Amino acid sequence: MRWAVALFSIAFLTNAAPAAELLPPVVKVGVLTDMSGPFADQVGAGSVAAARLAVEDFQREGAGFSVEILQADHQNKPDVGLAAARRWLDVDGVSAIVDLPNSAVALAVANLMRERDRVALASSAMTSELTGKSCAPTTVQWVSDTWAQGRGLARSLAAEELKRWYFVAVDYALGAALERDATTALAEAGGEAVGSFRHPLGAGDFSSPLLAATGSGAQVLALANTGADLINAIKQASEFGVAGKMTPAALFIQLSDVHALGLEATQGLRLVTGFYWDRDERTRAFSRRFAAVMNGRMPTEDHAGVYSALLAYLRAVRDARTVAGGEVVAAMRRAPIDDPLFGPTQLRRDGRAVHAMQLYEVKKPGESRYAYDYYRLVATLPGEQAFRPENAGGCAPTQPRQ
Structure with missing residues (x-):
């Protein structure tokens, strides 16, 4: 009997799924x-x-x-x-x-x-x-991702003949990728980057790049940063009256950023997002x-x-x-x-x-009807157009190491 039980145990263990795969x-x-x-x-x-x-x-x-x-x-x-x-x-x-x-x-x-x-x-x-x-x-x-954000905005604004851009980018992987992907799309649409400024994460003073941007002849102020850096840049751009001279475009902005800044500072800002609460x-x-x-x-x-x-x-x-x-x-x-x-x-x-993905413009203060009513839909970008083609990214996934 013990022999039979042992055989059954061996057979069960042989057919069992590996421990790492069990739920x-x-x-x-x-x-x-x-x-x-x-x-x-x-x-x-x-x-x-x-x-x-x-x-x-x-x-x-x-x-x-x-x-x-x-x-x-x-x-x-x-x-x-x-x-x-x-x-x-x-x-x-x-x-x-x-x-x-x-x-x-x-x-x-x-x-x-x-x-x-x-x-x-x-x-x-x-x-x-x-x-x-x-x-x-x-x-x-x-x-x-940076491809969808950068190209979505660049192609949309270039179609409106806004083809001369000045970039203010955070100096790490996010900023570099946003600027790269937007610049590539801009060049394909016949546009150009007329200037660029890189800043460290946690920068507080954007006066120098903002003054350079307004004097560059650019039509678009392209902000390739996010979070507190983006908030500070937009706030100072509003104080300097940049929006009256250039179209502001945020390559990665969130609803929380617009809420923190208010519509007075962000009105007219262009952005691309995959989700909007309203x-x-x-x-x-x-x-x-x-x-x-x-x-x-x-x-x-x-x-x-x-x-x-x-x-x-x-x-x-x-x-x-x-x-x-x-x-x-x-x-x-x-x-x-x-x-x-x-x-x-x-x-x-x-x-x-x-x-x-959706292209939005931030509303003017008088257009907002209730709390967090911040965005006006400009266009919807189908997924196959919004994201990089699968065969264009250089992906060659390797199998997980067990």
Whole structure:
């Protein structure tokens, strides 16, 4: 009898799935974000709240497993972000990391997740390298990227004969990529960059580049920065009366930035985004739920991206019955996603989530009818036009290391 039991045990173990591929009773997801730095209003506590709303909605569907949300502040330092990610993987058994604002942090963490065969949901990271040369079968980039932002604005404004641009860019990966992608599209449309200024993260004084921009003969002031830097640049541009001489264009601005600045300073600003809270009934329904737990604040596109990317991930885990990163992302790709916040979405093999993008203009103060009524829709950009073609990014994903 003992011999028979031993044979049965050997046969069972031989046919069992590898331990790394088993679905745990609790799927743990880390929200790696900026809680106190220049991007805290865009992401931060709001990203954690959005993740919890996604879990709440997923659990209503009858998941078969529970979900635990962890959070950490990467302080916009790749080494700090990597340390938090490693701790989550080695100690807490985290299966996915979501949010990842700051391109340098996102690239570093995405590479680690590829090595561990776990999923990086880079919903707030903007570098297009995540779906280019640094792509991985375990990386998903949900909301937007520098290619979509830069080219979307450049092509749209060039069509209005606004073809001479002056760039003010933050001096790290995000700013360089935004300026590069916008400049390329501008040149293709017959335009040119007549000047450029790079500033460090956390800059306070933009008087020098703003004066240079107004004297350059440029038609467009292109701001290739975000967060507190962008807010300071727009505030000072308004004080200097730049908007009356040039068309301001923000290559990566969030609703929280416009709210902080007010419509007097931001009116007429052009921007591209994949989510606006007041676009339709589904976006408004989510945004009201978000505001209820965030003291009346409406969500940014990054907050929406955390919700949508995480909900799609959890559904794929349920369908694939595993937390193995490559298998879960493959499950996310199998069918178009009817996303309530971004519309029909298809995940490509390079990790790019493709959906429509919108071109907006910030309203004048007298045009706003209620709180957070800030944007006027100018045009909708279909996903196949908004994002870089899959064969143009240089993506050659390698298999996760087991």
